[in-house]
Amino acid sequence: MTQATRFDRIAPFLDGQAIEVPSWAYGNSGTRFKVFGSAGTPRTVEEKIADAAAVHRFTGLAPAVALHIPWDKVDDYAALRRYAEDLGIRLGTVNSNTFQDDDYKLGALTHTDPKIRQKAIDHHFECLDVMDATGSRDLKIWLAEGTNYPGQGDLRGRQDRLAESLATIYERVGEEQRLVLEYKFFEPAFYHTDVPDWGTSYAHVAALGERAFVCLDTGHHAPGTNIEFIVAQLLRLGKLGSFDFNSRFYADDDLIVGAADPYQLFRILFEVIRGGGFGPEATADVAFMLDQCHNIEKKIPGQIRSVLNVQEMTARALLVDRDALTAAQEAGDVLLANEIFMDAFYTDVRPLLAAWREERGLPADPMRAYLASGYQEQIEADRIGGTQAGWN
Numbered sequence: 036m037t038q039a040t041r042f043d044r045i046a047p048f049l050d051g052q053a054i055e056v057p058s059w060a061y062g063n064s065g066t067r068f069k070v071f072g073s074a075g076t077p078r079t080v081e082e083k084i085a086d087a088a089a090v091h092r093f094t095g096l097a098p099a100v101a102l103h104i105p106w107d108k109v110d111d112y113a114a115l116r117r118y119a120e121d122l123g124i125r126l127g128t129v130n131s132n133t134f135q136d137d138d139y140k141l142g143a144l145t146h147t148d149p150k151i152r153q154k155a156i157d158h159h160f161e162c163l164d165v166m167d168a169t170g171s172r173d174l175k176i177w178l179a180e181g182t183n184y185p186g187q188g189d190l191r192g193r194q195d196r197l198a199e200s201l202a203t204i205y206e207r208v209g210e211e212q213r214l215v216l217e218y219k220f221f222e223p224a225f226y227h228t229d230v231p232d233w234g235t236s237y238a239h240v241a242a243l244g245e246r247a248f249v250c251l252d253t254g255h256h257a258p259g260t261n262i263e264f265i266v267a268q269l270l271r272l273g274k275l276g277s278f279d280f281n282s283r284f285y286a287d288d289d290l291i292v293g294a295a296d297p298y299q300l301f302r303i304l305f306e307v308i309r310g311g312g313f314g315p316e317a318t319a320d321v322a323f324m325l326d327q328c329h330n331i332e333k334k335i336p337g338q339i340r341s342v343l344n345v346q347e348m349t350a351r352a353l354l355v356d357r358d359a360l361t362a363a364q365e366a367g368d369v370l371l372a373n374e375i376f377m378d379a380f381y382t383d384v385r386p387l388l389a390a391w392r393e394e395r396g397l398p399a400d401p402m403r404a405y406l407a408s409g410y411q412e413q414i415e416a417d418r419i420g421g422t423q424a425g426w427n
């Protein structure tokens with residue numbers, strides 16, 4: 036079979052690919068050392084949404100933008116929804132934030148003080164209200180909770196309080212809505228975090244019920260962790276709700292997905308497809324989101340590069356000859372199985388994707404088309420004054 040014929044077979048699945056971009060990718064970000072400003076950075080949530088819509092216009096891949104409360108707080112969420120829809124995108128996952136309030140220094144949903152726990156629960160109720168108005172499906176909870184010193188907190192007591200707080204939040208999650216619980220093994224707490232790994236997240240969401248899932252942020256694992264195994268396991272358990280895609284070299288670097296290790300992204304996407312999270316055998320509804328920051332590169336091109344990387348590795352993963360692979364695996368032919376897998380990884384799908392785009396009225400090269408469009412120059416000229424959006 037020629038490469039083009041193989042590609043034609045997978046093209047219909049690529050048509051169904053949707054990647055959700057994070058509103059915070061368009062705002063300023065940095066490290067704990069410095070947050071750099073940059074020309075054209077949005078001052079308002081509407082300007083972030085406009086930039087997200089630009090990413091979708093040029094790639095056809097990013098029809099939704101995730102919000103972060105309170106960073107994206109507005110008075111009228113129904114109006115915000117209309118604003119996004121007029122620009123051709125929708126409002127996606129709502130991210131809660133219990134990491135920027137002095138009350139939460141020692142915990143939020145796990146805090147020993149019931150008043151502080153209730154305040155954190157109320158914040159999640161507010162996020163659910165936002166979702167009702169925006170039509171968002173997923174409430175994403177990432178918790179900055181944990182301890183820095185052995186003995187500082189009661190590890191078991193914190194788990195018990197967390198379970199109780201999550202159950203209270205979950206009761207308010209609507210029939211069409213979902214709760215996704217993200218895990219991270221360190222930072223900002225360094226001795227322990229209360230949801231460090233997929234197993235802990237799984238234990239909590241399994242106890243909550245069928246509308247609770249795990250969110251897998253690719254940057255939240257120790258070096259060397261086999262992330263695709265986690266993907267396989269969570270899909271097997273029916274509990275992979277969403278991805279936060281990004282790349283890491285060292286810590287939670289939040290770099291462009293696929294930049295540090297495209298092969299890892301390929302392996303992850305292969306397991307997503309194999310496990311029914313996308314593609315021909317899809318049974319699970321897995322949200323593909325980005326969770327990234329563009330500290331030194333321009334933000335919109337950074338997001339365009341990111342969604343294209345996901346698409347390229349998805350196409351390669353779809354190209355794996357599954358029948359031949361299964362036959363080689365079952366025959367115990369180690370090297371042939373590996374060769375079949377690697378053949379797909381080494382396939383350069385870029386020319387095929389360029390043609391796929393043109394057939395759909397999209398620019399063959401979204402990056403060059405964006406750079407030539409004048410959008411970047413326009414926002415840099417227009418967005419003068421005001422306060423650039425950032426992490427607060």
Ligand code: PSV
Pocket residue numbers: 130131177217219252279287326
């Ligand atoms: C912090 O690590 C973090 O990047 C989490 O991954 C969240 O998903 C994101 O912030 C938004 O709150």
Ligand code: MN
Pocket residue numbers: 177217252279326
């Ligand atoms: Mn994340």
